[in-house]
Amino acid sequence: MTKRIAILGSTGSIGTQTLDVVANAPERFQVEALSGGYNSKLIIEQIKQFRPKIVSVATKELAEEVKRQVSSDTRVLFGEEGLMEVAASTDADMVVTALVGSQGLKPTLAAIEAGKHIGLANKETLVSAGHIVTSAVKSKGVALLPIDSEHSAIFQCLNGENRPELAKITITASGGSFRDRTRKELEGVTVEQALQHPNWSMGAKITIDSATMVNKGLEVIEAHWLFDLPYDQIDVIIHPESVIHSYVEFVDNSVIAQLGNPDMRVPIQYALTYPHRVSTPTKRLDLAAIGKLHFREMDFDRYPCLRMAYESGRQSGTTPTVFNAANEIAVARFLRGEITFLQIEHVIEAALQKHESYADPSLDLIQEQDAWARAFAASIQF
Numbered sequence: 001m002t003k004r005i006a007i008l009g010s011t012g013s014i015g016t017q018t019l020d021v022v023a024n025a026p027e028r029f030q031v032e033a034l035s036g037g038y039n040s041k042l043i044i045e046q047i048k049q050f051r052p053k054i055v056s057v058a059t060k061e062l063a064e065e066v067k068r069q070v071s072s073d074t075r076v077l078f079g080e081e082g083l084m085e086v087a088a089s090t091d092a093d094m095v096v097t098a099l100v101g102s103q104g105l106k107p108t109l110a111a112i113e114a115g116k117h118i119g120l121a122n123k124e125t126l127v128s129a130g131h132i133v134t135s136a137v138k139s140k141g142v143a144l145l146p147i148d149s150e151h152s153a154i155f156q157c158l159n160g161e162n163r164p165e166l167a168k169i170t171i172t173a174s175g176g177s178f179r180d181r182t183r184k185e186l187e188g189v190t191v192e193q194a195l196q197h198p199n200w201s202m203g204a205k206i207t208i209d210s211a212t213m214v215n216k217g218l219e220v221i222e223a224h225w226l227f228d229l230p231y232d233q234i235d236v237i238i239h240p241e242s243v244i245h246s247y248v249e250f251v252d253n254s255v256i257a258q259l260g261n262p263d264m265r266v267p268i269q270y271a272l273t274y275p276h277r278v279s280t281p282t283k284r285l286d287l288a289a290i291g292k293l294h295f296r297e298m299d300f301d302r303y304p305c306l307r308m309a310y311e312s313g314r315q316s317g318t319t320p321t322v323f324n325a326a327n328e329i330a331v332a333r334f335l336r337g338e339i340t341f342l343q344i345e346h347v348i349e350a351a352l353q354k355h356e357s358y359a360d361p362s363l364d365l366i367q368e369q370d371a372w373a374r375a376f377a378a379s380i381q382f
Contacts, residue, residue, distance in 0.1 A: 056077045057077075167249045172247075308345075321369050
């Protein structure tokens with residue numbers, strides 16, 4: 001049976017790799033809708049190859065440009081309204097949410113309300129509004145399937161297991177671009193250096209987040225909501241090879257891990273085909289060729305952003321929203337050359353110190369606090 005999918009963020013790293021999975025098994029998937037932001041050239045190529053019924057881009061001008069170059073069989077929309085149409089107003093069975101940042105929250109909720117199963121690659125949705133999203137998922141009876149390699153690994157390791165016998169989960173971290181540098185050696189690092197991830201091919205924002213370890217902090221908060229676990233049962237360990245994607249430990253001290261080469265197409269496809277597995281165009285794991293795997297204990301002094309993520313998660317309420325929003329602005333400022341790499345963490349810390357947390361926030365309050373944190377983070381001068 002063909003699965004009908006919509007992709008939010010089809011021109012980004014996860015979106016393009018999702019379409020690569022689709023192209024490898026065209027008999028299994030039908031692309032119903034795509035949203036593609038500002039990359040009109042790529043979205044036009046995607047429309048011609050996959051023939052979606054609806055496409056959304058960022059602006060009216062881009063929509064007009066796209067319309068001129070594609071068949072009238074595809075409706076071309078734009079802006080937030082177009083994004084919501086892609087998320088909720090098609091015959092898609094599953095919506096892959098691959099937008100970067102908090103912009104993914106509203107369309108993901110709209111998709112859930114429309115009864116769509118969710119392939120989740122947008123961490124910020126659960127970080128900012130985990131209590132709202134998980135409640136909506138239960139209410140609508142839809143699946144929330146993780147696409148991040150770490151959460152997919154944990155999901156796979158827990159398949160068929162008795163949850164009360166789970167002791168803890170451990171999320172692995174590559175350590176990012178600067179994993180072999182001391183904090184002193186981080187002074188004056190350039191944007192170009194920060195974007196050189198040793199293992200994964202990802203977008204700029206996520207690559208910077210990997211270097212600061214914010215990405216791992218967001219994953220910790222996401223795991224709290226996905227697997228309904230307290231933060232004391234969620235660990236992080238540095239694993240430079242990125243071969244073990246995460247592992248779980250049970251009360252009898254048994255450990256189950258999920259391994260594979262660092263290729264996002266594997267967890268993407270698992271979410272799309274769950275509960276089945278099918279062949280992928282990826283490379284087989286050869287442990288003999290790798291020879292050794294290495295691990296380092298997490299150092300919260302070296303990576304203060306991860307410490308702040310745990311603190312934000314434990315405080316809950318609107319604090320994780322502020323953590324995420326302040327980071328998004330700080331990373332954007334670093335990429336523009338306005339602040340240094342180490343000043344990213346100072347922006348986040350300043351926003352958290354200034355913020356007054358609200359418990360059990362509504363969606364409106366989350367958006368209000370998100371906007372406050374962005375404005376505050378943008379205003380900080382060094």
